[in-house]
Amino acid sequence: MPTRLNPYLSFRGDARAAMEFYQRVFGGNLVVNTFGEFGTEGEQSDQVMHAMLETDSGFTLMGSDVPAEMDYEPGNAITVSLSGDDGDELRGYWTALADGGIVSVPLERQMWGDEFGACVDRFGVPWMVNISAPRG
Template sequence: MRLTTFGEFGAPDPALADKVMHAMLETPGGLTLMASDTPPGMEVVPGSAISVSLSGDDADELKGYWEKLSEGGAVSVPLEKQMWGDEFGTCRDRFGVDWMVNITAPQP
């Protein structure tokens, strides 16, 4: 697991120094789970004070997670190909947690 704080990136506000900017956990199966504290300037909605990013190149597995995460929740950005080449989508699950799912484009 790798973890960096806003302070490590030079945030001038001491109140932000220990807040998590990037936390990353890579699974043996090749998936990457990322999380962060709510960054400055973004509204904090009770029950969704975090966003979770799930990334990898196993399209079938990630699409399965997407279906389960978005079921009963709300899709903000549909899971579809984006201008940078990956498939990406955002949703809020039925428990109020915000998710970002990114399927890495196959490399030539």
């Protein structure tokens, strides 16, 4: 397998719902492993130890629940960016990600010529979508 760089998202108890949501948005194959599968008993046994979504578009998104005994502080230091020139595909992702979330920049034509939008999805993950304008 070649080396790859991809987002790894942390959640507090709703990683499964978030990763299933992203699978509905992007499609692909989702593999979820729980803490219970690796010997954890009790309340956290059904929480996600590791989840990986691999899509037909080549995206890989990973995530997990942060155990209760570990610090969890959602932050704004990372934003997941989707960009390209397939407007229909990217607008579809935007619509799904923004649904139930907070839009800070509506997806619309910007001064640099591209369509761009920014939102925080229903799970608190920030996203940017940029649709490249035809150059020429």
